[in-house]
Amino acid sequence: MSPKEISEVLFKIFSDEGFSVNGFKIKSESPLVANVYNDGERSTISFGTNYPKAEITRLITLYAYIEQLVFRKDGGTVRLKNFPDISFGYDKSSILDFLDHLTYAGHQCQIEEEIKEKYSDDTKRKIAKDCLQYATEWATIVSQSGGFCEAGPSKRKELKRQCYNFVVENVRENAKEKKYGSVILTYLLVFIIIPAVARFIIVRLLEKYF
Helix, strand or coil, X not given: CCHHHHHHHHHHHCCCCCEEECCEEEECCCCCCEEEEECCCEEEEEECCCCCEEEEECCXXXXXXXXXXXXXXXXXXXXXXXXXXXEECCCCCCCCHHHHHCCCCCCXXXXXXXXXXXXXXHHHHHHHHHHHHHHHHHHHHHHHCCCCCCXXXXXXXXXXXXXXXXXXXXXXXXHHCCCCCCHHHHHHHHHHHHHHHHHHHHHHHHHHHC
């Protein structure tokens, strides 16, 4: 890659458009702080609190924040915010190829029926469906990376926490772009309703994987 090409990539990463690669966009706010370490067996790139963001749009827009990249001789590891570590190889896999295989789990239809029964309010139903889509995407990525294998009680608790944080963060981001009337109603929606609905969805979804 020439110096000009590197410059163009950096400009795109820090733009609203982002840098497109493999069907998703990489974006970051400036400044992006990264520390690079090497111990002889692996090289590690750790980002500061301002994580670069990988964004992909399917039925929903999915955000994955990159905390750390680890490169070893035989492969590497991606550490994402609110995800367990995801390993990749150098033969056919790119760092974020796991995002290319996002699918919806078969038992999603059953949970959708539970949503209809539990929530009569249209707004809560819409939030519940959004939570289900994000939780399903999260669970699919974790499942394909082997994150559910031999998950004991403590690991299951951590996976639920990560899924919950991921879903709430993304659904809240969507809610900010919409108007729900008064300030009080918006507050209740963002800080009370979304977390409660997310917990209900995640318990139903993850019990299938566990």
